[in-house]
Amino acid sequence: MSTTLAKPAEVKRTWYVIDAEGKALGRVAAKAAHLLRGKHKPTFTPNVDCGDNVVIINCDKAVLKGNKLDQKFYRWHTGWIGGLKEVSYRKLMAENSDRAMMIAVNGMLPNNTLGRAQLKRLRTYKDANHNQTAQKPEICEL
Secondary structure, eight states: OOOOOOOOOGGGOOOEEOTTSSHHHHHHHHHHHHHTTTTTTTTTOTTTTOOOOOOOOOGGGGGGOTHHHHOEEEEEEOSTTTTTTEEHHHHHHHOHHHHHHHHHHTTOSSSEEEEHHHHTTTEOOSSSSSGGGGOEEEOOOO
């Protein structure tokens, strides 16, 4: 039995819209990462970028379960001495909820050039208005 491997020139990309209203941030991010990697396709190949384009709308209305708004922090380092920064998820979701979704999806993609290329096909929006209506995206249910 032979295994079919996808070639980069043969990849067909479709557009998907995920509505995050009332859904958990991690569940939406996991579904988006699944679509971006292309794991839902029968021609999935781990070393080929065969995923689709994903648009996430209503990031402001995504929820965090439990006490994560107060107990969870996003931490990063600037590269300078003593440059450890942190922001609570309550502030991050209030001000930059689309960035919080992007951070969550980025953590679920591989940390290599393939993952960086897949993250470029993700668009996040705070509300229901998005600029990708010309691509005729399909609605993806969780």
